[in-house]
Amino acid sequence: MDLLSLLGIVLGFAAILGGNFLEGGAVESLFNGSALLIVVGGTVAATILQTSWQTLKRAMIQARWVFVPPFVSLEDGIGKVIDWSVKARKQGLLGLETLAEREPERFARKGLQLLVDGAETDTIRGIMEVELETREQRDLESARVFEAMGGYSPTIGIIGAVMGLIQVMTNLEDPQTLGGGIATAFVATIYGVALANLLFFPMANKLRGIVRDRTRYEDMMIDGLIAIAEGENPKSIELRLRGFLR
Template identity: 55%
Template sequence: MDKISLAGLALGLIAILGGQILEGGHVGSLVQPTALLIVLGGTLGAVLLQSPFHVFKRGVLMAKWVWVPPVIEQKRMIDQILTWSQQSRREGLLALENYIPGIKDEFTRKGLQLLVDGADPERIRELMEVEIGTFEDEWRQSAKIWDSAGGYSPTIGILGAVMGLIHVMENLSDPTKLGAGIAVAFVATIYGVGLANLIYLPIAGKLKYYISRMVASREMLIDGLVGIALGDNPRIIEGRLRGYLL
């Protein structure tokens, strides 16, 4: 569990609701199911319209990374690459073939297979970087649905406020309802801006961070495999790979 995400969300909500109370307002006045329906439904519809379903689905599933980050074991990968490097220097590249069946990650397995097959170092880099490009593009497209939601939500909130004001104008004959009606109308704007800046855009930012770390891990693997293919000293490989660590 990523506690800082939970703390950030809680702090944001407490600040907003606390400010409402300190100003003499009531928290209950911010609870408007109709306005929430307009903002959530309108934003969801806009995002679905612009995104293929498989991209949308993957983006929604990725949201769990905000609370449970993906496992990115760069230090373990460095140790693994150094083990391969040392063994290849002792017994040759073919000795690394025994490691392939035990590797679960398809990208790592493919890279090691290319190395064992004696592929040229630059060829290894070229083939693997193509896969990295595809991987990064797919995952960033999925993360962008949260960026898009953050862009649409405030506008949908304004649309909800205008709809509320139209309803108020229809009841001008009853002045006692005007103040409450206008207040209700502007709650939609609060929902739109609040969801965008407290939920959607922060989620997008965190997902992009994890994607960048996953890409860096794959680039680190390529560097290690190329170093082994070139016959570099394990210490040189280790020094280069540790530059990827944050």
């Protein structure tokens, strides 16, 4: 669990509620079902309109990465590659076959299988880089979905505010309701801006960071596999791969 992501969301919305309270506003004044329906419904509708089903489905699944990111440890990856290189020097590339069968990571398992099959280094690099780039682009599309939602929600919030003001203007004969009606109308703007800047844009940026970390990890894996295929000794491989650490 990424506690920083959870803390960020809680602090962001707590700041809005707390600031409203300190200004003397009632907390219930910030809760309006019709405004929420307009902003959330309109944002989701616009996002669905511009996004394919597969991309939208993948984005919703990967949204959990913001709170439960996929475990990526460069240190563990380096240790894994070193173990492979030691075994390859002792038993040859065919000795990696059992490791390939037991490897839980699909990307690494594919690279090991290419080593066992005796593929040329250029072939290994080409196949692995195509897979890496394809997966990276798919994952970045998920981040762009939330970025699009962050772009739409403030505008939809303004639409909700204008719709509320239209209702206020139709009841000008009752001055006592004008203040409350106008305040309610602008709640939609708060929803749109808050969702964009406290949720959607941060989620998009967090997903991009996770994708970058996974790409760095898999780049390191490719370099390690190529080094094993070229017969480098484990110590040299370790020194090379440690360059990927920040």
